[in-house]
Amino acid sequence: MLLDDIAPYVTPYYILPSLLALAALPLLRKATRSSPTFAAQTSAAMPDHTVVVLGAGFVGVAMAHHLLKHTPADVASLKVVLVAPNDALYWNVAAPRGFLPADDDKVDSAKGTPGFGDDKLFYPLAPLFAKYNASGAARFEQLVGRATRLDPDAQTVDVAIIGGTSSTTTTVAYDTLLVATGSDIVGGVPFKILSSGGTAETKAALAAYRAAIGAAKHIVVAGGGMTGVELAGELGSAYGKTKAIQLIVSEAAPLAVYGVKDGVQQQALGQLKGLGVTVVAGTRVAGTEVQGQKTVLTLEGKTSDTLATDVYIPAFGITFNTQFVPAKLLDTSATGKGRVRTRKTLQAEGYDNIFVAGDAANLQAPSLKNADDQVQVLSAQLQTYLKALAAKEPAALSEFPAGQGLVVAVSIGPGGGTGQVGSWRLFSFLLWVLKARFLGTNYAGEIAAGTRTPGNSKW
Numbered sequence: 001m002l003l004d005d006i007a008p009y010v011t012p013y014y015i016l017p018s019l020l021a022l023a024a025l026p027l028l029r030k031a032t033r034s035s036p037t038f039a040a041q042t043s044a045a046m047p048d049h050t051v052v053v054l055g056a057g058f059v060g061v062a063m064a065h066h067l068l069k070h071t072p073a074d075v076a077s078l079k080v081v082l083v084a085p086n087d088a089l090y091w092n093v094a095a096p097r098g099f100l101p102a103d104d105d106k107v108d109s110a111k112g113t114p115g116f117g118d119d120k121l122f123y124p125l126a127p128l129f130a131k132y133n134a135s136g137a138a139r140f141e142q143l144v145g146r147a148t149r150l151d152p153d154a155q156t157v158d159v160a161i162i163g164g165t166s167s168t169t170t171t172v173a174y175d176t177l178l179v180a181t182g183s184d185i186v187g188g189v190p191f192k193i194l195s196s197g198g199t200a201e202t203k204a205a206l207a208a209y210r211a212a213i214g215a216a217k218h219i220v221v222a223g224g225g226m227t228g229v230e231l232a233g234e235l236g237s238a239y240g241k242t243k244a245i246q247l248i249v250s251e252a253a254p255l256a257v258y259g260v261k262d263g264v265q266q267q268a269l270g271q272l273k274g275l276g277v278t279v280v281a282g283t284r285v286a287g288t289e290v291q292g293q294k295t296v297l298t299l300e301g302k303t304s305d306t307l308a309t310d311v312y313i314p315a316f317g318i319t320f321n322t323q324f325v326p327a328k329l330l331d332t333s334a335t336g337k338g339r340v341r342t343r344k345t346l347q348a349e350g351y352d353n354i355f356v357a358g359d360a361a362n363l364q365a366p367s368l369k370n371a372d373d374q375v376q377v378l379s380a381q382l383q384t385y386l387k388a389l390a391a392k393e394p395a396a397l398s399e400f401p402a403g404q405g406l407v408v409a410v411s412i413g414p415g416g417g418t419g420q421v422g423s424w425r426l427f428s429f430l431l432w433v434l435k436a437r438f439l440g441t442n443y444a445g446e447i448a449a450g451t452r453t454p455g456n457s458k459w
């Protein structure tokens with residue numbers, strides 16, 4: 001249809017409001033960004049029920065997919081809003097190999113080049129969720145930003161939007177909330193999405209480490225837990241014969257922090273030594289100072305000295321991303337460490353419409369395995385909950401059997417590793433088969449696409 005065709009029917013009476021609306025569009029957009037009903041206003045059709053998912057780590061991504069794939073239309077016209085600073089899933093389990101220089105073409109075998117490139121670590125989410133908005137549906141919305149304040153009584157979350165030229169905060173309304181904001185490693189090292197940025201900043205930080213590690217002659221990793229041991233193992237495997245690699249461990253031996261058997265600790269020590277890593281046990285890094293091209297570490301404990309290195313990587317300490325949650329919902333005990341007080345139904349204490357899972361919940365030790373176990377129960381739980389709401393009946397929710405058993409599986413280089421399940425020590429070959437070869441990069445893309453979880457191939 002040409003403009004001439006419609007012109008006879010367009011009188012000035014109709015044109016004026018249209019022009020005013022056009023002129024007001026930027027203002028309307030701005031108002032929408034700061035409106036308390038952001039989610040509802042930006043959808044094409046008003047949803048019956050808005051689920052806001054905070055966090056796009058394993059839990060948030062898996063649950064957002066599951067809700068969109070499995071909630072029957074007669075239960076709820078559902079909208080899912082995914083809020084996270086990262087617009088790509090960061091497969092952080094593989095991060096220890098992601099610190100090493102990479103050749104993107106041949107990184108997924110033990111015999112390939114040492115590092116994982118960004119293509120193995122980051123999985124952009126928008127294309128993987130686009131299917132839910134096919135044919136003009138508006139069932140899914142991605143908000144790249146960080147939750148800064150939760151008001152559980154008003155059922156709103158304030159979100160600081162990432163990107164753009166000016167800082168914007170918007171308020172998102174929810175019917176049901178899932179808190180899946182996980183954890184960070186202390187020190188701003190990109191083992192997780194950086195707390196000071198999003199995907200781009202995390203990729204840039206990793207790239208800087210790859211460049212520095214490639215050029216270094218001397219590298220120090222601090223931390224005797226899984227992250228430190230795995231990173232030292234990767235560095236030893238790639239550079240043990242050509243660079244000096246040291247691992248500083250405050251406990252008596254690597255992995256002792258988990259209370260694993262002495263045999264497992266000694267196996268870790270032996271494997272690291274075999275890869276050319278020098279383990280300095282019973283010692284902690286008490287201070288750091290940059291002097292020219294070097295970082296000078298002050299060591300305290302069994303070894304009290306200073307140590308100059310080209311690259312220092314702190315890989316210890318965990319904090320939980322719950323700063324936006326009101327204090328009354330947090331477990332501030334020594335073991336809770338500020339995580340959300342979570343009932344066995346995977347609901348927050350006192351609020352039936354707030355669900356919590358993964359590292360942010362205070363039910364179990366933070367691990368992908370535990371998060372996966374929780375998500376299997378939570379996925380069914382949310383369907384029961386939504387059906388009961390639709391039927392205006394009380395929801396009969398089951399209880400998550402939060403196991404506290406010891407499960408530690410640590411890769412030490414791409415060729416194997418060690419670990420313990422219950423009282424059983426794991427053989428290095430088993431670690432190679434189950435973990436060390438690929439560090440989960442062989443299925444991370446499927447998790448991002450919502451077709452599986454680590455332990456469930458039918459999602």
Ligand SMILES: Cc1cc2nc3c(=O)[nH]c(=O)nc-3n(C[C@H](O)[C@H](O)[C@H](O)COP(=O)(O)OP(=O)(O)OC[C@H]3O[C@@H](n4cnc5c(N)ncnc54)[C@H](O)[C@@H]3O)c2cc1C
Pocket residue numbers: 054055056057058059060083084085086092093094095096145146147148180181182183184185191192193226227321324357358359360366367368369370371409
């Ligand atoms: C290097 C490393 C290796 C690991 N290897 C293993 C392993 O081999 N096996 C194992 O079982 N476990 C492993 N873990 C632990 C495992 O990664 C975590 O337990 C798992 O990632 C938890 O998933 P999650 O979704 O709960 O949280 P996270 O993965 O921490 O994801 C949290 C999400 O929330 C976002 N977020 C943070 N703050 C906010 C906010 N205020 N608002 C909105 N979004 C926010 C984050 O950006 C992220 O998207 C490893 C951890 C590290 C660091």
